[in-house]
Amino acid sequence: MKVLVPIKRVVDFNIKVRVKADQSGIDLANLKMSMNPFCEIAVEEAVRLKEAGVAEEVIAVSIGESVCQEQLRAALALGADRAILVETNEQAQPLSIAKVLKAVVKKEAPELVILGKQAIDGDNNQTGQMLAALTGMPQGTFASKLKIADGKAHVTREVDGGLQAVALNLPAIVTTDLRLNEPRYASLPNIMKAKKKPMEVLTPAELGVQLKATVKVLKVELPAERTAGIIVESAAELVDKLKNEAKVI
């Protein structure tokens, strides 16, 4: 079985970002960039399937600038076999990404695509679902458990108020939730080996896809700052303030 794992380069989760002065977006200059944590979980799950003898090949794919090769190398160091970068300097939105991925799916014909449920930068939570719609493949989103058996993907989904078990015919799409696994550390020898693993660089045009921005960002701003609290003397004063100052009761 071939497993395709799309990954995204995002600002590292430790970084407190700041908004650009013109409010057009986040200032990313010289910030630490990493693989989206949910994508890391996807890579780990695919590598575990390979280690369990279920999958034969794990292919990592990313869409973006050439620096995304760093995150693809990180995926290779975690155990992916080869990588594909679809290189573009344009800001790719979920629908465009899903279209590119559809083309990659067509080219590689994987039986399983594992994606992060969302990226920590845009928090869109769209790409996996859009890819499912475009390809017509069944989807198991927010997976906290994945098992391949009887030619099916058995996915335990984290839904509001509980867990839902679904069985998907292959080929299928799975998006990862936080509890699916805990990704391993890349070891030094594996980082060295990753440098020698194959990395194919394609363009959207070569895949016959044109990137289009369908969503326009009007403005990015910080949430309002929390003002300092006060200590009230009595319950009566609290009620009074809630009623007359905060006007919430």
Added chain:
Amino acid sequence: MQRESMDYDVVVVGAGPAGLSAAIKLRQLAIEKEIGIAVCVLEKGSEVGAHIVSGAVFDTRALDELIRDWKEKGAPLNTPVTREEMHFYTSAKGSIKIPNRFVPAPMHNLGNYIVSLANVCRWLGAQAEALGVDIFTGFAAAEILYHEDGSIKGVATGDRGRNVDGSEKTGFEPGMELHAKYTLFAEGCRGHLGKQLIEKFGLDADSDPQHYGLGLKELWDIDPDKHEPGLVVHGAGWPLSEGDGSGGVFLYHADDNQVAVGLIVDLNYTNPNLSPYDEFQRIKHHPRIAKYLQGGRRVSYGARAITKGGLNSLPKMSMPGALLIGCDAGTLNVAKIKGTHTAMKSGMIAAETIVSAFESGDEGGSELVAYIENFKDSWAFQELRASRNFGAALHKWGVWMGGAWNFIEHNILAARLPITLRDRKSDHEQMAPASNSKPISYPKPDGKLSFDKLSSVFLSNTNHQQDQPCHLTLKDDAVPIATNLALYDAPEQRYCPAGVYEIVEQQGQPQLQINAQNCVHCKTCDIKDPTQNIVWLVPEGSGGPNYPNM
């Protein structure tokens, strides 16, 4: 437990200016002379530059030698120094502007650049990788490895994935041994391995104790109307003078409407009530500084200790199988308030020494005594020699008389005085009991120019993997309360710029709480703890601050 190992010709510990310059020079020479030299650099930060914080005014002398076409190669040196001011702050409002002709000559900065040293290191890292250096970020060198004959064999990286009690979590990844013919220790000020080497090989037997400062820095976006790219402002005096401390303020106008503002506090201060962090917060209210910051927005915060003992405190830098370079030894030129160029040069000389040893058939493991000779023949050593009295004069006679001495020695006598001033008391021995020291009352931060510690640490993007063994260790668990609290009113609460140390009440008893996850890796606790009871060990790789543009 058997660890895996990898072999290199040279292993460099630390991707700062010294380590990266050494790695670059090694590969340049290997390519030029067509000899195979495999080099790797270990960096505990999550990426190159993540743990680098510096002013910084950058003297290009070493870089000019290392990468002549740095401009074409896109080095992030964008802001030449255009104007300089030096102030002496007499009080919270008052100040005297020192005329430029009375400023000691080494402190002049025209011809230098205002840079983010973190970004310079990111660029140096890319140059090194292009030359074939393997840089492993997120891997901390945790242990020195020795051959049976006592020479250095290399280092081992720390284990990853241990619980707080030391047991293995799922996904545990044991450390790895890196063996090398030569190991270069370039951890920066008070490297935890460098400290072990200095002790084991008695490298400081013939030198004075090392002296340190704690540098605190913030990056601000300021009002474009107040921004003067290339302006360098230095100052001394208030507020440190109030608590019998000393140090210096800097404010550099970089590009992009940003200024770097910071305070360096000499760590030989005696008053345990002194809080370097709070001193920094209040100096920003001085009109000379506040006028630039008002209406601006703080974007980053960081802190790091610096070595400033200079030549008199410089330990022997060679030992069998290894060299100590940059500020792991202490090559900062305190008169210039700059260490990057001398650190780089010390790394480049180390590379040259190693390559000529390899050329003459050296198999590694020897003591490269030639390094000391080569270093002594360099301009970096000449600089350190010329400024050897600078810090000692300030320590001995304070900023006015010491400053006057420095002016006379450097501007009139051109640093040719045949006298060496010495300063033989370690910084940690200087602390006076709290009962004999005057209290210092610091104003509450206003949330506009000054801030509390935790909101500052927040801006340093500091994180450590949870539940790992505490990397700030105590030799004796009783000392923090029985000695530090009783005698010095627990000064670690104040000298730590990241709020790591807190005295809390537990069942009516005071106890030291160590919030190790806040640690910004400045090493001040390891330096200033009066009883030297706190030992800084390296946490799991990738932990610590993530400084952007610092």
